[in-house]
Amino acid sequence: MIEPASVPDVEERAALREQDRIPVAGPWVTDLEVRYVAEAAANDWYTHAGESVGLFETEFADYLGTDFAAAVPHCTSALHLAMLALDLGPGDEVIVPESTWVATAAPITYVGATPVFADIDAGTWCLSPDSLAECLTRRTRAVVTVDLYGGMPDMEAVRSVADGLPIIEDAAQSIGGKLGDRFAGTLGDVGTFSFHGTKTLTTGEGGMVVTDRSDLSERILRLRDHGRTPADHRFFTTEELAFKYKMSSLQAAFGRAQLARIDELLDKKRQIFEWYEERLADVPGVQLNRRRDGLxxxxxxxxxxxxxxxxxxxxxxxxxxDLHSVDTRPFLPPLSSLPAFAGYDTVATAARRNKTAYDIAARSINLPSALMLTEAQVDRVCDVLLTILRPRKETS
Incomplete structure (x- = not known):
């Protein structure tokens, strides 16, 4: 049995309040980002209108090695566009893993399709191929995978089970990750990214949708600009009602600077993990993000x-x-546990079937991972965790 965590007394709480609070997430911003944004603010008008957006899209596609990238307001819109481009709609089922932010599944409902919640793998925390197989029906039209916390599912097994169904890869949390020699976001038919302020590469808010399929890229270009094609742009003609899903020049300029520093940002993320890994290696019963061959x-x-x-x-x-002035986040709760999805018939089955997602979510948290963390702050977080987990001898 483990002793409940110690709670600071009144004096200790007062001292802790005076300490700087340790953030759970946040960006690393330098003078480069400031310069790029200032240049865009001065120049991205008239004949140069939107220039930073086009440059960011080209540079992002070049980085991933994809044929197409479209900058959008957020990853939710990227997912929405992907599902619209795949012509998903009422009567269709789309399989999504339980452990993800609601934004992964919400666009399924935007297009009128039904989300089907699959379990996760205990090791990867990503979509379980076995659970995927259980969820397939004659109405299944697409599969969404999620690269949770920077890891990735067994995509070879997922593709085998999906058997030709289109795969949308939600790579919101995994920019720069690789499975073999392929970047996260390039492992399905279409990939999506988030540049929220908590992400490794940020534009404050923003996202990107990428693909090598020309049929999808052409559809996405039309759907993200009120139904206009680039050729129709000057004449303000539209053939269908669509959406306004375009990134601003100032966001794109910020993203270009972040992308120029992507290796530096990724190295810092790995350094932070290794600080935790070293300090918690000998603590029994604590599992951190797993490394695996080829990932x-x-x-x-x-x-x-x-x-x-x-x-x-x-x-x-x-x-x-929180009592120790340390911010954390919960492991994302299962989607089928959220009141927002209570009206879907697929929820009851999911709650009974997806035992791994429910189990892990109940006993896991995200530790501070902000890019500006210092080694001393990680020391402090680990000290707090060890205090919380201090064991006691069982009374006889």
Missing amino acids: TNTFWMVTAVLDPAYRLPARRMMELF
Whole structure:
């Protein structure tokens, strides 16, 4: 049995309040980003209108080695465009892993399709190929994979089970990651990225949709600009009602600077993970993000999964860290547990079937992983975790 975490007394709490709070996520911004944005603010008008957006798209596609990249307001819009381009709609089922942010599944409902929630693999925390196989029906029209916290699923097995169904890869959390020699975001028919302020590469808000399929890229270009094609742009003619899903020049300029520094950003993420890995290596019953052969994990969020013997729910862990002025996040709760999806018939089956996602979410948290973390701050986080997990002898 494990001793419940110690709670600071009144004096200790006062001292802790005086300490700088350790953030769970946040960017690394330099003078380069400031310069790029200032240049765009001065120049991206008239004949140069939108120039930074086009440059960011080209540079991003070149980095990944894809034929097409479109900068959009956020990853949610990227996913929405991907599903629209694949012509998903009412009567269709789209399989999505339980463990992801709601934004992965919400666009399924935007197009009128039905989300089907699959379990995750206990090692990768990503879509389980076995669960995917259980979820397939004659109505299944697409599969969404999620590269959770910078890891990736067994894509060879996923593709084998999907058997030709289109795959949308939600790579929001894994820019720069690789499976073999292929970058995250290039492992399916279409890939999507987030540049939210918490992400490794940020534009404050923003996203990107990428693909090598010309049929999808042509459709996405039309759908993201109110139904206009580039050829129709000057004449303001539209053949269908669509959406306004375009990134601004100032965001794109910021993203270009971040992309120029991507190796530096990724190295810092790996350094942060290695600080945690070294300090927590000998702590029993604590599993961090797993490394595996052939995978370049970006460790977007350092995640701690506690052994059930600790009997310490995720929410209680977060409360205890909070008392020590340390911000954390929960392991994403299963989608089928969210009230937002309560009206779907697929929820009840998912809650019974997807035991791994429910189990891991109940006893796991994301530790501080902000790009500006120092080694001393990681030391402090680990000290707090060890205090929380301090064992006690069982009374006889």
